[in-house]
Amino acid sequence: MTTTSQQFNFGSGLMFGTRTDIAGSTPVQFGTLQDVSLDFSFSNKDLVGQYQLPVATARGTAKLTGKAKFARIDPAVFSDIFFGQTRSLNTSEAIATGEAQAVPAASPYALSVSNAATFTDDLGVTYAATGLSLVKVAATPALGQYTVTSGGQYGFSAADEGAALLVSYTYTAASGSKLVLTNQLMGAGPTFKLRLFQSYNSRNAIYEFNQVMSTKLSLDFKNEDWTVPELDFSFFTDATNTLGTISFSS
Numbered sequence: 001m002t003t004t005s006q007q008f009n010f011g012s013g014l015m016f017g018t019r020t021d022i023a024g025s026t027p028v029q030f031g032t033l034q035d036v037s038l039d040f041s042f043s044n045k046d047l048v049g050q051y052q053l054p055v056a057t058a059r060g061t062a063k064l065t066g067k068a069k070f071a072r073i074d075p076a077v078f079s080d081i082f083f084g085q086t087r088s089l090n091t092s093e094a095i096a097t098g099e100a101q102a103v104p105a106a107s108p109y110a111l112s113v114s115n116a117a118t119f120t121d122d123l124g125v126t127y128a129a130t131g132l133s134l135v136k137v138a139a140t141p142a143l144g145q146y147t148v149t150s151g152g153q154y155g156f157s158a159a160d161e162g163a164a165l166l167v168s169y170t171y172t173a174a175s176g177s178k179l180v181l182t183n184q185l186m187g188a189g190p191t192f193k194l195r196l197f198q199s200y201n202s203r204n205a206i207y208e209f210n211q212v213m214s215t216k217l218s219l220d221f222k223n224e225d226w227t228v229p230e231l232d233f234s235f236f237t238d239a240t241n242t243l244g245t246i247s248f249s250s
Contacts, residue, residue, distance in 0.1 A: 007248060009205055012036055013198040015068055019080045020211060020238075021191045028080055031072025034228055036196060038066040038207065064235040064243070065215075066194075071228045075177045082214045082231065084190030085179060092176030093120065098166040100128065103156045110155040115171035119152030123168035134165075189213055194233070194244075202249075209235045209244035 012033040019025035042062045046054035070077075079087040094115075101111050113119060125134040125146050134156075137145045143159035154167065194212045198205040216232035237243050 007203040007205065008200050009198040010200045011198075013196055015070075015197075016195045017077070017081045017192040017212070018195075019084075019190050019192045021084070025080060026076070028074060028076045030068055030070040030077065030231075031074060032070060034069040034071060036066065036068045038064075038196075040064050064209075065233065066212075066235070067230060067232045069228050069230045071226055073227065073229060075179065077229075077231070078217070079177075079179050080190060081192055082190070082217045083179065083181060084188065085181065085184075088178045088180070090174055090176070092173050092178050093170055094173040095123070095168070095170050097123070097168045098126075099168070101154075101165045101167050103160045103163045103165065105162055107158070108155065109158055109161060110153055113152045113154065113167055113169055115169075116152030118172040118174075119150070119169060120172055121170045122148045123170065125154065125168070126166045128164035128166050134160075194235075204249040206247045207244070208246075210238040210242055211236050 012035050015030040015033055015036060016027050017030065018027040040062070041064075043060040045058050045060045047056040047058075048054045075087055079085060096113065096115060099113060101113065103109055104111060122136065124136075126132060127134070132144075135145045137147060139147060141147055141155060141157045143157050145157060147155040149155075152169065152171070156163070191211050191213050194207075194209045196207040198207075212233050212235050214231055214233045216230075218230040218232075219227060220230070221227055235243060
């Protein structure tokens with residue numbers, strides 16, 4: 001007779017999500033997993049007569065939820081698991097902060113930043129020597145002022161001729177990935193299959209849930225600490241009225 005032994009679990013384990021609302025999706029691992037919690041709660045309905053204690057109790061509706069913290073920031077988790085919107089590959093927003101430039105010594109006292117070809121937005125200009133900020137104006141800059149075009153060209157006053165500057169701006173890089181968040185219709189949202197693997201002393205516990213939908217994504221940014229995204233999610237049954245499986249090795 002085969003028996004199933006009791007076992008212990010240690011650590012956060014490994015967790016994977018595979019989107020189920022579209023065909024042929026790529027599994028995504030929640031990298032550097034910190035902790036996971038799964039909560040199963042049911043409501044009980046009591047039948048009470050003239051006495052204080054119920055004469056019968058029946059289980060009512062169920063609410064199954066979970067949350068996970070994972071330190072590895074993977075764009076696929078954001079696009080496939082939470083937002084359900086398409087990522088653009090080999091393109092991303094980049095930032096140049098404090099790029100060293102100088103006002104030319106001749107008219108028109110204009111300069112182009114290093115990434116002018118893919119320039120997207122201005123983030124300000126300061127004097128390198130003092131750190132004081134120059135003021136952005138629409139045209140005809142005076143001392144301490146500047147203009148900027150959509151093509152990444154900065155213009156200055158003749159009074160600032162030769163001044164050393166630090167220019168900050170954003171531009172498009174031909175690497176990484178980019179997710180444009182658009183307004184979706186009510187009801188739209190990705191579903192995924194969740195798999196959580198636990199292993200200790202050569203014994204495994206595997207939790208699989210067929211239909212999961214994320215409910216909340218939290219990003220906590222702190223000084224002198226790691227950014228660890230936290231994802232909340234809830235479970236529901238698939239087309240066969242199956243929630244999932246929980247299995248333990250012997």
